[in-house]
Amino acid sequence: MIPAAANQFAFSIHAFLLTAFTLFQNVIYQCGNQKVSKISIAILSVVRLIAAVCFFLALSSHSRLWLISIFK
Numbered sequence: 001m002i003p004a005a006a007n008q009f010a011f012s013i014h015a016f017l018l019t020a021f022t023l024f025q026n027v028i029y030q031c032g033n034q035k036v037s038k039i040s041i042a043i044l045s046v047v048r049l050i051a052a053v054c055f056f057l058a059l060s061s062h063s064r065l066w067l068i069s070i071f072k
Contacts, residue, residue, distance in 0.1 A: 054067060055067065
């Protein structure tokens with residue numbers, strides 16, 4: 001197992017809570033006529049595609065540690 005310090009756990013919990021709070025705000029506040037731009041959707045799609053390719057490569061030939069090092 002990879003050793004981890006207490007501050008690494010604290011940072012991950014902190015990041016999770018802030019992300020959850022931001023998502024909560026996205027749900028409760030009205031957006032009006034605003035929409036996500038096509039460029040943002042395209043960038044997000046490319047990033048998700050790259051992540052999926054790396055994930056399936058890690059399943060077939062590499063270890064999980066390789067996958068973690070790619071997503072750092």
